[in-house]
Amino acid sequence: MPLRSDWSHRNCSIARGLDILGDPWALLVLREVFFGNGRFDAMKARLEVADSVLTKRLGGLVDAGLLEKRAYDDGRRPRQEYVLTPKGEDTLPVLNAVSIWAEKHMPAPADRAHMDVVHSGCGQRTTSADTCTACGARLTAATTSWHSRTRSDQPIQLSTAAADGAAA
Ligand SMILES: [Zn+2]
Numbered sequence: 001m002p003l004r005s006d007w008s009h010r011n012c013s014i015a016r017g018l019d020i021l022g023d024p025w026a027l028l029v030l031r032e033v034f035f036g037n038g039r040f041d042a043m044k045a046r047l048e049v050a051d052s053v054l055t056k057r058l059g060g061l062v063d064a065g066l067l068e069k070r071a072y073d074d075g076r077r078p079r080q081e082y083v084l085t086p087k088g089e090d091t092l093p094v095l096n097a098v099s100i101w102a103e104k105h106m107p108a109p110a111d112r113a114h115m116d117v118v119h120s121g122c123g124q125r126t127t128s129a130d131t132c133t134a135c136g137a138r139l140t141a142a143t144t145s146w147h148s149r150t151r152s153d154q155p156i157q158l159s160t161a162a163a164d165g166a167a168a
Pocket residue numbers: 119121122123124132133134135136137
């Protein structure tokens with residue numbers, strides 16, 4: 001008979017996934033990168049988080065293979081931003097599910113605190129994490145937008161995994 005510590009950890013894929021995805025800051029960092037906000041200072045401002053916390057989460061997500069660093073030039077000096085890997089992009093249904101569940105069960109403190117998961121192809125809101133409930137299409141980052149009213153009037157098309165060779 002398995003011990004509690006067996007089924008509660010390595011023998012259960014939910015528990016294994018939570019090794020990475022169970023950390024709230026990790027999911028919020030992924031949210032920012034999906035929103036196209038992968039630069040440290042901008043993420044820090046949006047998340048209102050200490051440098052040390054953000055640095056630790058970014059390092060953990062890079063080590064786990066969900067994010068990678070990519071060089072960019074801000075006109076003054078070379079800098080680095082964080083982009084999704086295919087493994088990171090695969091977390092999209094997890095984030096969609098968290099948002100859809102929260103919209104159903106966690107009251108928003110204000111109208112603008114709502115967020116919709118939108119299928120870009122048909123423009124409709126979906127209430128399923130991986131399939132458009134309006135037209136039946138499978139949702140990928142390339143075909144999904146998030147409409148967070150605290151961010152924009154219109155849905156924002158999500159970032160996808162960096163193309164091969166784009167990472168530096
Ligand atoms: Zn659709």
